[in-house]
Amino acid sequence: MSFAELRANVRRANSRRRMYARINAVRDPSVRDELLVIAQRHEDSLR
Numbered sequence: 073m074s075f076a077e078l079r080a081n082v083r084r085a086n087s088r089r090r091m092y093a094r095i096n097a098v099r100d101p102s103v104r105d106e107l108l109v110i111a112q113r114h115e116d117s118l119r
Contacts, residue, residue: 088115 073081091111098104 092108095104095107095111098107
């Protein structure tokens with residue numbers, strides 16, 4: 073793995089962590105659950 077690929081993977085992981093932290097900060101549980109489903113569906117579509 074090249075350094076550029078490693079750096080891109082680290083950035084992607086950090087972005088994913090930030091996204092899930094923002095989703096978990098949402099107070100309304102039903103909205104939070106919907107956002108989690110959407111985020112997971114998007115991640116699955118990328119694989």
